[in-house]
Amino acid sequence: MKKLLIATALVAASGAAQAQDVVRLGTEGAYPPYNFINDAGQVAGFERELGDELCKRAELTCEWTTNDWDSIIPNLQSGNYDVIIAGMSITPEREEVVSFSQGYLPPSASAYLALSADADLTSGPVAAQTGTIQASFVAENGMQLVEYATPEETVAAVKNGEAVAVLADKDYLAPMAAESGGSLVLLEREEIIGGGIGLAFRKSDDELRAKFDAAIKSMKCDGTLDAM
Secondary structure: OHHHHHHHHHHHHHHHHHHOOOEEEEEOOEEOOOEEEOOOOOEEOHHHHHHHHHHHHOOOOEEEEEOOHHHHHHHHHOOOOOEEOOOOEOOHHHHOOOEEOOOOEOOOEEEEEEOOOOOOOOOOOEEEEOOOHHHHHHHHOOOOEEEEOOHHHHHHHHHOOOOOEEEEEHHHHHHHHHHOOOOOEEEEEEEEOOOOEOOEEOOOOHHHHHHHHHHHHHHHHOOHHHHO
16 A cells, blocks of 8 residues: 555656646747847747747746757657747648647738839749748749748848749738838739648647647637737
8 A cells, every 4th residue: 555655646746747847839030020039039029929828828837949940840859849839830741740739820921022013923033931831832833942941041032133032921021121111022912821820749749739729719719819
């Protein structure tokens, strides 16, 4: 009986320790307004606010880490963090390797940024960030694709004449066009790609995913997500 009580206590202690484990949130930190690094060197943006609120509602202790986009899924699978919250669109290809939460944002428009409004998308390469839905779209729709590791490099390619345009989320490109003084413009053509934006988890982490799903649902129901 004594051994049984000791074993039971150890199991309970182990469960309590697991319940108190820190959940690590992985993001890119280079894709405003979704996520970026502020002047204090901290993760900021819409997804920082969202992630902190989700952790609060799920009663989880969370910490933030950044990772380059092109290896963000492999490093999730390797255990370097537990959740991806990085403006990641839900696609069938990604669902083969990760599990997604319900979407916290609907599919958003992707836009083309170019040097002039009459840019011909078939006259030269169109830039997109490696591993994005935009890169896949360009490759699959008769345009010449040139890929770059970071979103900043895709815009630089347009400025330097290495690409006729860049395709990315309109939310990311619109401020650049507005702040460029007319040197960069958004084309009228837009694309709707993907199935909304969600959190990504390892396929073995169904319990953790369920906690975040419940938190997302509660934010939708009380209007907090819309307001944010």
